[in-house]
Amino acid sequence: MSNVERIYLKRRIINATTMVLSGLATIFGLFFLTWILWTTLSKGIDAIGLHLFTQMTPPPGEVSGGMLNALVGSFMMCMLAVLLAAPIGIAAGTYLAEYVNHHWLGDTIRFVNDILLSAPSIVLGLFVFTILVGPTGGFSGYAGAIALGFIVLPVVVRTTDEMIRLVPTQMREAALSLGIPQWKVNTQILYRAALPGILTGILLALARISGETAPLLFTALNNQYWNTDMAKPMASVPVVIFQFAMSPFEYWNKLAWAGALIVTLFVLFISIFARVVLARKNKYG
Structure with a gap:
């Protein structure tokens, strides 16, 4: 051979x-x-049944009840987290891509953002507990939303940075050559071109925080009763799953599995929707 x-x-x-x-x-x-x-x-x-969406979480020993308060609490905290973190993340990503792209400051910010992106969620929850819950002396839905916002922020920053940098340079040069200010180039050209990718990043961040438990244990804690006042402790689906799954009550265990199924289906739906949005962007450019 x-x-x-x-x-x-x-x-x-x-x-x-x-x-x-x-x-x-x-x-x-x-x-x-x-x-x-x-x-x-x-x-x-x-x-799974209608009672799951119409009744409150039951007290120990009860064989009837649902997760309405937990579903509403999770929805409110997740939406507030996205509303707080997404604009900041988009602005920071734009700054990285357009103003300090090839500068040491941009590389430093990206490095710090990557560290925050990979930080354990329990550390972020403990941080918010130290700076907000401890000094104010009370758990609240606002603290939970802020903790979740720290998880959303680096995802949106990274996605926005990457998507805007993918926009062809010729589009920037053509707009600037016509005398269009930089801020109008950003808002009317770059954002329009990168919108599907940015939206995908926001949706994936929403899917990630929908199942986070550790930050909420340190911030929002839990609430067995109906509550829409985010200044008070607030129930959430992940925390209810955590508590009910470890309980000795059979009905609580069933509710925990039902909550896990709801979270799984929600994450699956958001992930599929985000991929469809990104696929349409790639198809039509």
Whole structure:
């Protein structure tokens, strides 16, 4: 066997081995993903019903109740978190892409943003607890929304930065050559071109915070009763799942599985919708 044939055979062996290992890793991951989804669906579907969206979380020992207060609390805190963090994130991403793109300051901000992006959510919750909950002496929905906003912020910054940098330079140069101010270039040209990508980042950030438990334990805590005053402790679906799943009450366990199924379906819907938006952007440019 010649040297060329040996090299060719070696490459084929390495390629086949890599393909087999990659396939096994994919099957391994998909198996457990399917197992988790099937378990959540099979256990959560039993407790799904109209009562889940019309009744409050039950006290210990009760065999009737729902998660209306937790669903409303999660919705209010997640929406406020997005409303607080998304404009700041879009502005910061625009600054990175348009003003300090090839500058050491931009690289430093991106580095810090990446650290915040990978920071454990419990650390962010503890930070908000230290600066807001502790000094004010009370848990609140506002504190929970701020903690979730710290999770949304780096995602939006990163997405906006990347999407705006993908806009062709010729569009900027054509607008500036006509005497259009930079702020109008940003708002009327760059944002329009990058809007689907920015929206995708916001939706993915919303999907991420919808299942966060640790930050809310330190900030919003929980509330068994109906409450729309965000200055007070507020219920949320992840915290209710956390508490009900560890309880000795069978009905609470069923509600925990139902809540897990709702969160899973919501994340799935948001992820699919975000991919559809991004796919339409790629298709039509």
